[in-house]
Amino acid sequence: MKDGPNISEIASLIGDPARANMLTALMDGRALTASELASQAGVTRQTASTHLAKLADGDLLVREVQGRHHYFRLSGEDVAEALEVLMGVAAKRSGVRTRTGPKDPALRKARRCYDHLAGEMAVRMLDKMVSNGWLDQTSDSLKVTCEGRTALHAIGVDVDGMGVSRRPFTKLCLDWSMRRPHLAGRLGQAILSQILANGWAQPDKNSRAVSFTPAGERKYLEWLS
Amino acid sequence: MKDGPNISEIASLIGDPARANMLTALMDGRALTASELASQAGVTRQTASTHLAKLADGDLLVREVQGRHHYFRLSGEDVAEALEVLMGVAAKRSGVRTRTGPKDPALRKARRCYDHLAGEMAVRMLDKMVSNGWLDQTSDSLKVTCEGRTALHAIGVDVDGMGVSRRPFTKLCLDWSMRRPHLAGRLGQAILSQILANGWAQPDKNSRAVSFTPAGERKYLEWLS
DNA sequence: TTCATAGTTCGATCTTAACCGAAGCATGTC
DNA sequence: GACATGCTTCGGTTAAGATCGAACTATGAA
Incomplete structure (x- = not known):
C-alpha cells in the first residue's frame, strides 16, 4: 500500500479552494505579497497567513521577506x-474553460515594486548603470561612483542631498518577471520618483503598472545609453 | 481569482490518504475490486465504498460491475x-524514495479473474478460439461451433454435459493488463478448472497469479495452435 | 517619539468529512 | 428454498481544519 512518496499530503495542500486560488495566482512565476494573495483567495489576511504558512511548510511556496512585505512564489x-496537469484533468471533466492568459505585457515592461521600478525597464537600467561604471559592486553592496553621481544629477537625482536613513541606500531586488535583479533601496526609490516627477511615466491607477510616455521612454533610454 | 478550471476539487479527492492509496494501487491501469482496494487503503469495506463512490463521482475512477464484484479503474x-507528477513533486521534498515497480510479470501472464483465466494466456486463447473457428460471434453472444465442441472435448471439457444454469454460458471480460477481452462465463470457468485439473498450471497461494508448468504451457499452446 | 501598515498568532466557533457498526441489496452457490 | 459473499447505505461519533475577531510584532513614515 505505501507505494511511492506521500502524494496525499501535497494533494491536500492544493485541495483547499483558498490555497488553490493562491497557487494559481502564482502560476506565472511572479511573487505576490500575503495581502495580494489574501484578496486573490477571497479570505481575510489572517486566514491567508495560515494558508501561506502551510504552503511554505510543505515546500510548495517560498517566502521572501522584504521590509514589512512577505513575498511568496512557487518553490519550483x-x-x-x-x-497545470491538475487543471488539465479538471478541465476535461465538468467545465471546459480553457486557460485565459493576457498576462498584461504592460506589467512586464514596467511596474512599481514597492516603491521602486521593476520589469524590463528596471532590469535594463541596472545592467546599464553597472556597465557604464555608475555603480560599483564591492562584496555584496553597491556603491555609486563619481561618474554615477554626475549621471544621476543630470536627471535630477541629488545623491549627496539624500541624507541618512536606516534604510539601505542601494539594494538588489529580484525581478519576478525577468528573473534577474533590479535596483531597490533608497536610490531605487529616488530614481523612480524622479522619473515620475520628470513626467517620463505615470503610475497606473488600478494596477502596479507604470506606463512610459513615448518621449519619456526616449529620454530614459538616451540617459542610459 | 476564479482562474481556470476547478483544480481544488480533484486535488482534494486525491488529498485523502485512503483515496490516494487506492489511486496509486490502480496506477498500472489494472482494475481492482472494492474489497481489494479497501485492504490496499487500510480501511473497512464500507469506508472504502464511500471513497470509491466519491472518486467515481468525480470522474477519476470508472466503475464496472461484474456479477457481485465491483471493479474500479482509473478513468483515463x-x-x-x-x-505521476504529484509523486514527482512529493518525492523532491521530504522522502526521496524512487518509485518501485516490479509489477509482477507473473500476474500479467496468467491470473485468476473471478473464476476464469485472465492475462496474456487468456487473451491469446480467445483470439485463437475465434480464429480457429471454435467460437462464433453472433450479435453480441458467443456460440461454440461444432469444431469448438470437439476441440474442447480433446482437453477434457464436455460442453454438452455442462447442464443449464442462470449464469451465461459465454461472456466477454475485459482484460485489464492486456486491455483486450478474454473469455468468461461458465465456459471460461470450465476451461480454467480443466487446465488446473490437467496439471498444466497451479494457482498461486498468495496472489491471483496462475503459474503454468513448462510442459503444461507447451500442451496449452499446442492445443490452441 | 507616535502613528500607520503588513503580517502573524491566539482563541473560539463551526462546518466538513472520515470512520465504523449495523442493516439492507444484489448476486451467486448449494 | 436457504445461505454466503461482495458491496452499499444509514446513523452517530469524532477529529480535523477553515474561518475570523482580537491582540501582538515588525517595519516604515512623519
Missing part, C-alpha cells in the same frame, strides 16, 4: 507543472 | 499522469 517549476 | 491516462 515542478509545482507549476503539477498545477 | 491523464489521471495516471497527474498522479
